[in-house]
Amino acid sequence: MIKLSLITILVFLFSAFSFATNPMIKKFDHNMHDEKVFVPNQIKCADCHNVENSTNGKFIPNSNLKNATFQKPLKAICHECHKVDDKDFKEKSSEKAPKSCYTCHDSFEKISAIRPKSHQSKLWQSSHGLDARAESSSCLNCHSNSQCSTCHSKRNTILPKNHLRNYRFYHSVEARMSPQKCNTCHTKTYCTQCHLGKKSI
Amino acid sequence: MKQIDKIFILTLFFPAIVSAGLFRFESETLFTDRHDVNRERQMPIIESIQASYNTDTNSTSLNTNFSFYDDPYEGQYDFKLYSLNAFFKPTDSLEIQIGRNFNYHLLVRATTIDSLALSWHPTAQITVSGYRGLQQQTELQDVDLETELSGGSVTYQSSNYFPLKIQTAVENLYYKKTAVSENIGKLTLSKQFESTFEPELITIGEWNMDSAHQNRADFGLSLYPNTQIVLNTHYQEYELNSLNGWEDPISTIFSKGKISEFSFGFSKFVSSHFSYSLELATSTYPLEEGNTCSGYKGTLDLQYRSTENFVLSNQLQTIQSYGGHFWADIIKIQVPLWNKTDLSLSTEYVTYEKITSAKTDAFSTQIGLGTWIWDHYKFNLLAEYNKNNYVKDEVKVIGQLLIIEWTDI
Numbered sequence: 001m002i003k004l005s006l007i008t009i010l011v012f013l014f015s016a017f018s019f020a021t022n023p024m025i026k027k028f029d030h031n032m033h034d035e036k037v038f039v040p041n042q043i044k045c046a047d048c049h050n051v052e053n054s055t056n057g058k059f060i061p062n063s064n065l066k067n068a069t070f071q072k073p074l075k076a077i078c079h080e081c082h083k084v085d086d087k088d089f090k091e092k093s094s095e096k097a098p099k100s101c102y103t104c105h106d107s108f109e110k111i112s113a114i115r116p117k118s119h120q121s122k123l124w125q126s127s128h129g130l131d132a133r134a135e136s137s138s139c140l141n142c143h144s145n146s147q148c149s150t151c152h153s154k155r156n157t158i159l160p161k162n163h164l165r166n167y168r169f170y171h172s173v174e175a176r177m178s179p180q181k182c183n184t185c186h187t188k189t190y191c192t193q194c195h196l197g198k199k200s201i
Numbered sequence: 202m203k204q205i206d207k208i209f210i211l212t213l214f215f216p217a218i219v220s221a222g223l224f225r226f227e228s229e230t231l232f233t234d235r236h237d238v239n240r241e242r243q244m245p246i247i248e249s250i251q252a253s254y255n256t257d258t259n260s261t262s263l264n265t266n267f268s269f270y271d272d273p274y275e276g277q278y279d280f281k282l283y284s285l286n287a288f289f290k291p292t293d294s295l296e297i298q299i300g301r302n303f304n305y306h307l308l309v310r311a312t313t314i315d316s317l318a319l320s321w322h323p324t325a326q327i328t329v330s331g332y333r334g335l336q337q338q339t340e341l342q343d344v345d346l347e348t349e350l351s352g353g354s355v356t357y358q359s360s361n362y363f364p365l366k367i368q369t370a371v372e373n374l375y376y377k378k379t380a381v382s383e384n385i386g387k388l389t390l391s392k393q394f395e396s397t398f399e400p401e402l403i404t405i406g407e408w409n410m411d412s413a414h415q416n417r418a419d420f421g422l423s424l425y426p427n428t429q430i431v432l433n434t435h436y437q438e439y440e441l442n443s444l445n446g447w448e449d450p451i452s453t454i455f456s457k458g459k460i461s462e463f464s465f466g467f468s469k470f471v472s473s474h475f476s477y478s479l480e481l482a483t484s485t486y487p488l489e490e491g492n493t494c495s496g497y498k499g500t501l502d503l504q505y506r507s508t509e510n511f512v513l514s515n516q517l518q519t520i521q522s523y524g525g526h527f528w529a530d531i532i533k534i535q536v537p538l539w540n541k542t543d544l545s546l547s548t549e550y551v552t553y554e555k556i557t558s559a560k561t562d563a564f565s566t567q568i569g570l571g572t573w574i575w576d577h578y579k580f581n582l583l584a585e586y587n588k589n590n591y592v593k594d595e596v597k598v599i600g601q602l603l604i605i606e607w608t609d610i
Contacts, residue, residue, distance in 0.1 A: 069428060076362045117425050118401075121468030122478045122502050127433050130421045134391045134403040135366065136306030137328075137358075144253045146266035148303040149283035153313060154268060158231040158247055158599055164529065166563035166589050170553040176524030177496030178484055179452040180417075180439040180460050184311075187338065188448045 037081070048077050075116065115142075129184070152185050168194075227251040228604040235597045244274040260290040264302065283313065296320040301337060307354065309372040309387045309407060313337040314350060328356040336374075347377040354387075363393040371410065384410040399425040409442070416441050431478075433466040460486040464498075478502045488523065496522035510537050527553035541573040545583075563589035567599075579603040 037043065045051060050071055070077060116138075118124060118131060132139055132148075151161055162185075163171070175182055232246045249268035256262070264286050270279040286300030298318040305311035307318055307330050316334025323329065331353040352372030359365045368389040375382040391403045403421040408414065417439045424432040440459040441450045452460065461484065468478035482498040497520070504514040512535040519528045529551040536544045547567045554560040569583035581601040588594060 072362050117399075117428070117431065118423065120470070121431050121476065122504075123431055123433050123466040123468045123480065126464065126466060126480060127421070127423070127435065130403055130405070130419055130435060132305050132311070133405055133419070134389050134421075137356075140306065144255075144262065144264045145302045145304065145306070146251055146253065146264045146284040146286075148305060148311070149266045149313065150249075150251065152303060152311075153283045154249065154281070156231070156247060156249075158233050158245065159601065164531065164549050164551070165565035165585075165587060166549065166551055169563050169589055169591070170525070170527045170551060170555065172555055172557065173522050173525045173527050173553060174498075174520050175451070176455055176494070177498055177520050177522035178460075178462060178482070179455040179486070180437075180441070180462075182451040183441065186451055188451055188454070191451060191454070 046071070048072075075114075078114075224254045224606070225252065226604065226606040228602075230602040231599065233597055233599045236595075242274060243272055245270060245272040245277075262288040264288075264300075294322045296322075304332075307332050307352075307370075308350065309352065309370055309385050312350075316350070325360055326357055328354075328358075330354045330356070349375040349377065351375075363395045363399075366391045385416065386410045397426065401425075414440070414442065429470040431466070431468040433464075435462075435464045437462045455488070456486040457489050458487040460484060474507060475503075475505050477504065494523040496520065510543075511535065523556070525553060525555035525557075527551055543571050545569040545571065545581075558590075561590050563587075565589075577604055577606050579605070 048070055050069055118127065154161075160167075227250070229249045230246065231248075232244070234242070234244050237243055247268060247270050249266075251266045253264045254262060264284055266283040267285070268281050268283070270277065270281075272278075282301060284300070284302045286298060286302045289297045291297065296319070298316075298320075301313065301315045303311065303313050304316065304318075307320075308314065314332075314334040314336050316332050318330065318332035318334075320328055320330040331351075333351040334349070336348040336350055350372060352370060354368055354370035356366065356368040358367075366389065368387070370387040370389075372385050372387075373382055374385070385407060387405065387407045389403075389405045391401070394400045394402070401421075401423040403419065405417075405419040407416040407418070409416055415438070417437065419438075420436045422434045426432070438459055438461050439452065440456075441452060462482060463484075464480065464482035466478065466480040468476065470476045478501075480498070480500040484496045485493055488494050498518075499520075500516065500518045502514065502516045504512070506512045512533070514531075514533045516531040517529070518531075520526065529549065531547070531549045533547040534545065536546075538544050545568070549565045550562065551564075552560070552562040565585065565587045567583050567585045569581050571579055571581040573579050579602070581599075581603070583599040583601070585597050585599060586595065587597075
């Protein structure tokens with residue numbers, strides 16, 4: 001635990017001196033939107049970005065959201081124009097924003113660029129179960145439920161996706177740490193198939 | 202004609218029977234030459250296929266996911282259908298889903314089920330759902346659980362950018378083999394808040410409604426101070442007692458009462474190329490009456506990705522429980538060689554000590570060459586070396602063919 005505490009402190013110290021750009025923002029073609037959307041429709045920087053409208057041209061950060069880049073969640077900003085549920089939108093869409101979801105949601109590259117904030121780090125692997133149980137309808141916006149089966153139901157013994165290669169030699173250590181997690185994908189029969197010698201892989 | 206052939210042909214008809222929308226097809230073919238734990242030779246082929254179609258307006262979708270295992274050398278064959286379902290939205294307020302799917306969005310506990318489900322939206326904020334079906338077990342050499350599930354839920358979700366969601370659900374499980382039924386209920390509350398840290402709060406409770414026993418309770422809080430940092434905390438209480446069905450859950454082998462686990466995760470993009478995450482967890486539960494045990498887990502992930510798609514990652518993990526402890530180091534490297542070819546290398550070294558065996562270690566490494574042989578066809582050839590307390594030196598070759606079709610039709 002002392003080692004883990006030291007690592008935690010180092011991580012926090014390191015994070016204090018660093019910054020990065022959001023991969024979602026990098027994928028967004030701002031120049032194209034400037035030319036075709038923002039300037040013709042008189043959309044101001046402050047309509048999306050976290051600055052207050054000013055008359056002298058200087059940007060003033062919104063004090064209520066001082067660390068945020070945007071006024072709203074990025075998804076909400078995109079969907080203000082690119083919305084498919086609005087019946088009137090389809091008529092306008094040929095002249096304004098493309099109506100189809102697949103303008104942005106059509107390839108692995110774009111999907112990864114516009115993924116929600118909860119998916120941006122490797123933490124999603126441990127947190128997605130809770131999110132899916134609480135916000136299940138949101139998952140279906142991008143995923144089909146058959147994608148869950150790929151990891152939760154399939155037993156790929158050639159290239160295992162969920163456990164390390166030698167996991168079977170020390171799985172008992174983790175099973176005794178969090179036995180409830182085994183229940184997510186396995187039943188007791190799965191244990192007895194090997195431990196009672198009924199199966200060989 | 203085998204069942205597999207019928208379903209495969211059905212997936213080919215997907216794009217033919219639908220109008221404009223998105224069609225996605227993924228195929229993975231894996232084959233290897235290996236020895237099983239009884240040192241008998243195996244030459245299995247695993248073929249997995251996923252296909253889906255969604256209309257532009259998401260009013261119709263078709264999904265399938267299945268795989269088959271074939272070992273001509275041993276003469277073993279196994280077919281698994283994980284999902285084959287259709288979703289329709291005949292009116293703006295009604296949704297129908299029929300077929301087999303891994304259902305996490307309606308059921309109290311996620312599982313694979315053959316079912317008919319209906320959802321009705323009387324207003325934009327409220328959803329009323331109901332379903333009835335038969336649970337399916339899709340593990341290799343599986344058992345027939347013969348459990349009928351039926352249930353319903355009412356969900357309220359506010360329509361602002363930081364929504365509040367409240368859901369209440371009830372489910373009846375009828376175990377046909379024992380002719381016993383069980384009623385469980387779930388209450389979910391989640392809320393996103395508009396503030397500097399954009400907190401997201403999730404609380405979920407599940408009860409056995411017949412005995413008023415709390416099966417599980419979850420409390421999660423996520424914070425997003427800026428676009429580079431994610432903080433997660435999760436506290437869970439879990440006590441799934443013996444079910445009245447076919448078998449007890451695995452957790453009851455180890456725990457004789459409530460399992461409590463607290464976990465914390467921190468992740469940061471240091472730059473557009475480098476990110477890391479740290480996860481810590483601790484758990485406690487009774488081994489037997491008056492004897493409690495604890496466990497600890499720590500994971501540190503470091504990842505570097507260059508603009509040329511050179512990827513280097515290192516994961517350090519340790520777990521300590523009353524079953525023993527282990528340290529693991531996993532290094533993965535991906536090097537783009539040419540335009541459509543990449544080289545990958547991964548190594549896993551684990552040192553562990555279990556209460557059931559002496560201290561030892563295990564090592565595994567893979568080196569692979571992957572190339573896009575055609576626009577949507579990627580072939581990976583991997584050589585794998587394993588050394589553990591079962592095999593001294595094991596080398597095997599793995600072939601993988603991926604077909605990924607993703608097209609607007």
